[in-house]
Structures are given as structure tokens and as C-alpha cells.
Amino acid sequence: MNKVSILALSISSILLASNVSAANQVADATGNAMGNTGVASAGYLTAPFYNPALGADFKANDDFAILIPAISVSARDTSDSLTTIDDLQTSIEKYENSGSTSTAELNKIDGYLNQLDGNQPFAVTAGIGLAIALPAKAVSSNLFARGYAEIIATTDIATDLDIVDRYTNSTVYMLAFDYVEVGLSLAKEFIISEEQFSFGITPKYQKMATYAQRVTVSDFDISNYNESEITKNAFNLDLGAMWYKDNFRAGLAVKDLLSQSIEARGNGLKDTYKLDTQVTLGLAYASEYFTAAIDGDLTKQTRFQNQNDNTQFVRFGIEGNAWDWAQLRAGYEIDLQDTLDNSITAGIGISPFDVVSLDIAGSYAGNNQFGASANLAFTL
Template sequence: MSYRLSYLSIALLCASGSALAQQTDARAIAMGGTGVAGASYHQASFYNPALLTHFNDSDDFTLVLPAISASVADNDELIDGIDNLQDALDRLDINPTAANSALAKQALTALDNNSANMKVTLAMAAAIPNNTLPVAIFARGHLDANVLTTIDASDIDRLNNNNTDLLSSGSVIAVGVVEAGITIAHAFTLDSVKLSVGASPKFQQIETFFYNSSVADFDEDDFDADQYRNKKTQTNIDLGVTAAWENGVVLGVSAKNLLSKKVPTIQVKGIEYTYDMKPQYTVAANYHNSWFSANIDAELNSHTGFGLQDEVQWLAAGVEFNALNWAQLRLGYRNDLKNYQQNQLTAGLGLSPFDTLHIDLAAVYADKNDAGAALSLAFTF
């Protein structure tokens, strides 16, 4: 009767069209998600286009392939709760006793108004730095999947009568944003300050997904069905500015997704959700030398993502210790100024033998039910 709901099946729901993701650089993620003033030039397309001018004389070409990350926030232990309910309903169908009915009711009430969120990320980039017109191409995306439960009070009476045909529902609401574009930048000197400006025009495909079913009958085979999807396409642009001094101080400002877009889900039982893409503005500062780097990024405006959660606005900080350009240790911290999301600790390691192969790992931790990880590979020539 029941179908197991897993994080893997949720991730697969957008695999045919939108299983790419947003910011994915493990180096920046390990430093609290900072990068608007301190990301590497080959990650400029993901953080601040103006950073494409921040390269060394020995840099000729860099390929990032792949950069991937994933995070899960399930503070209500919703996924396990749905599995527990489905197991209890199966037992009640097979053996309709008072004890099994009580276990099913307990499992059902434990799901009341629970939610979980999962994000999966993937990206690639190729950058060609030069003093005339540095350029990069990139592709990236964002999958943000939410699972919600709504409990119908009349289901308690149904379970008292050993009736497992429940009205309580579970929903999967997701958005996938796939984008590809080109980054260009230009630098000029004003007194002792290197000023850089950059832009990333891009093409975007935004796809929303809304699936709703009885909590007893979630069918992951339905997650790929086109009838639950709504898709829109548009062009957009990111802009960025940096100011760099010879003492290692860099200030940066980025403006992402300057063209707003609203994409609703399909309607299910008269209900729909809307993904509201709005511009995101961030200011940042970086200090670096041959063995140390420190970043702080502050979002200037709040955002709600898919509109299923309260507004968040991140203030993030991170540091990197560099051992002779061969190995790096990174630490970071993220604080939600709106106090909706839990504060996050981040950490990561980097290996960069001969400054040619770059392997970066990152971990994000808020609590045992809210964590993430990232991996990036880059090849520099």
C-alpha cells in the first residue's frame, strides 16, 4: 500500500530538467559561504563577476568540473516519520488490533505540520584570465525541494475503526533553476587602487514542481511526471564591482539576478505556490597574504527562496590558512540576521599540488538534522 519516501527520490524528481544548482564552490562554502570579495577568479561567475580580474601572472586557463554540494534540513525528522507511519499502516492492514491502531495514531500525530528541505548543487566553469578582456563561461543551477505534511483530524477516527484510507496529505514542492552564461570583466587603476567591474549575462530555465498525495500513498514513480511541473525561461544578469589595494585588502559588491521573475507551481486542490526570484545584493571584504585569507560577506536584503519559509538574511565570515600553496585549512560561520535559519559552522580542506590540480572539500553543520557537504575539482594551467 505504501511507498517509501527518501531524500534520493526527492532529488530525482527534478533530474530530467533541473537537477543543477546554485553556488557550489567548496572553498567558499568551507569559509561560511563567503566569496563576493575573496573567491578565486575561476569562481567569479558564481560570486562576483569583477573577481575575474583577480589572477596571477602565471594563470592562463582554469577548468572547474565538477563542483557539487548537497544539504539536508530535517529538524522534525519528517522523512523518518513518514516511513514510520507507512510501516504502522501496513501493520494495521495486516493485523487490525487496538495496539496497532494506537501505534498508527501516534505516528500520524507526530507528523503534524512537519517540514523538511533539501538542496542539491552542481556547476562547471572555464575561465581565461588576461589583462585585456578576461572571460569565463559557466553553467550552474539550483534544486530546492521541500516536503510538507498536513494532518486531517478526522483521520484519528478512521484509525480507531482500523481504516487506513487517510485524508492527511504530504506534499513535495520544489524549484529547479538551470542557468548558463558568460562572464566578462575589466580592471583599471585609480591612484593606488585596482578597480574592477564585471557582468554575467545568462540564460535561465526555472521549473517548479508540486506533488500532493495521501501520506499513506506517496509514489515516487510519479515524481518525474510532467503534469506536476511548470516551466519558464528568461534572460538575466549579475553585476559586480571590486576595489583592491596592494596591502591585500579587497572590497566587493555583487548584484545577482537583477531581473525579477515569478513562476507559480501547478494548482493542486486549489492550492499553488510561487517561486519569486528577486535581486540579491551583497557587500563583502577580504584580506589576504601568502598564507592567510579572511572574508566577511553581508547580504543587504532578505530573501524567502521558494516562499515556503520565512525570510533569511545571512552574515557570514571565514578564514583560510594556506601551506605553501599545497594544502589549505578553512573555517567559517554563518548567522541568519532574521533568526529563522539555525546558525551554521563550516569547515573544509584543500589540496593543490603544483598549483595545477585543486581538490576542495567542505562540510556545513547546524545540528544532527541540518547539515551539508561540498566537493569541487579544478584544473589550472
């Protein structure tokens, strides 16, 4: 299966399935373009995705907003394993269709297995977000849903001297996590000792699912990742706080106050996915024509316990705004755990009359590591 098919699969699985997933994966092209910042710089419509306290940050003429929808997808395959597996499966099929007599194909198979031996894990992530916001001085509210899916796969290449035995005994094991949350975010502004603050809280319902599978390299198909399933439902809370001083602002967000864990089992594989409490500090400068932001994770995200896939980010982002009609954005993201390569992000926004907003973003982190997102929003 080629990479385009895999990305299409990831998006369709989120759009069509009732259980979607990911750890702090935010589908928001505005924040994605700005290095995935947003704790102190996001708008009130996407506040539940970053910091619920931002729901109280709106203009006097803002009455209603809807996000329908935001979609994101990213892929990481630094060793180009997906292409190699696709080529390997083609050679295996040709060899077996030849009556198992083609020495040339057999040598190709051995070469592809050598390429896969010791390769880094490859991963695909996709997400979606929806929101309806009603800003108000009394209490601002935002009804939202967010989901994502993470799939990670690793090759285990046999050392048999016989090439047929080698490809027969070589396997790929996949682990996947699906996540969906639905909640109501509430926020209110306060003046305390002549300083402007806002605070927010988000009660939410979570549905999580894990999958584990081990298959031979010849039978590997990433679309079959969900053949084994373990599910878990939970109630959780997000908390947020903001401080405003002229054009400067600072925010603190606590996501998933109640940490969760769920087992992944199947085909002899066993692991645990951890949805840890995530605490992030954000700083921003926001004016009519320019915004700059920096976010820093104060905690790390564990994810699969046995896969060494921990992440902890520092993010930077800027935006230039042309009279609320068009926006140009850029950013940079650094993983302090060195699981992911540093990522460059960029994007544009088009918002005629500041009523309809179309935002597009992309990210690049070196060979075979890329991402894209887009969203459509209406504000009244």
C-alpha cells in the same frame, strides 16, 4: 524512503535532468567551507558564482582553469519528519496486510501521526556547478553553468477520531523549484585615481521550473516531486565590482538584476516562487598564507511566497594556506530572517603543485541539519 536515498535522489536529479535549480545556492567547496563567503574572496575560476569582477583577479602565470564539477547537497529536517513518515508507512503497510485487525499497529500509526502533527517543514537542496576560465589582462572570460533544486515538504495531519480515517485523510504537500543558468562572465581591471578596481558583468540564460503536489502520508514519496511542472525561461544579468588595497579588498555583487517570479500549481496547491535581485557586500583580507572574509546580504531572498522561507545571511570565513599545497578552512553563517539555524562550516583542500585542486566541505546547524560539497579543478 530513507534520508540517504533522498539525498542520492536530489544529486541524481540534478546530474541527469535538463532542468536544475535554487536561489543563490552555490556548489563550491572552497566557499562552502568558509561560511559560504566569496563576494570578495573567491578565485577567478568560481567568480561567476559570487562576483563576476573577481574574474580579473589572477596571477601572472595563470592561463587556463576548469572546474569539473562542483557538487553540493544539504538537508533540513529539524523535526525528523522523514524518519517518522518512513516508520508510519511501514506501520500502515503492516496494518493493512494484517487484514486491518492489528490493534498494536493501529496504535503505532496514531502515535506517528501525533509526532508529525505540527512538525516544521523539511527541505532538501542540491546543486552543481561547472566553469571554464580564460584569464587575460585585456578581458578575462569565464564560461559557466550552475544549477540547483530545492524541495520543501509539509505535513497536514487530520484530526479524525477514527485512526484509519485519520491516516487516510492526512497529507503531505510538496513544493519544488528547479533552476539552471548558463552564462559568460567578463571582467577587467582598471586603475582609477591610483586605486585598483575591477568590474564584471555576466549575461546569462535561465531556465526555471516549479512543482506542487499533495498526497496522502501513505503514498508520499519525495522522488515523485516533479509530477506537475510549470516552466519559465529568462535572460538575466549579474554585475560586480572590486576594490583592492594591498592585502585588503572589498566587493559588491548584484545577482539577477532582473527579478523573476514563477507560479507553482498542482493538486489544489498554488504558490509563487520569487527569484529576487540579490545584493551582497563582501570584505576580505587575503595574503599568501591566510584569508579572512565576511559577506553580508543587503537584500533578502523570498523564495516561495506563502511558505515563510525568506533568508538573508551574514557570513564569516577563514582559510589557512600551506604553500598552495593544502588548505584548512572554517566559517559561520547567520540567517537574519531566522528561517535557518546558524551554521558551522569547515573543509579542506589539497592542491599539489597548484595545478590540481580537490576541495571538500561540510556544514552543521544542529540536529538533522547538515550539508556537504566537493569539487575538482585544474589550473594551468
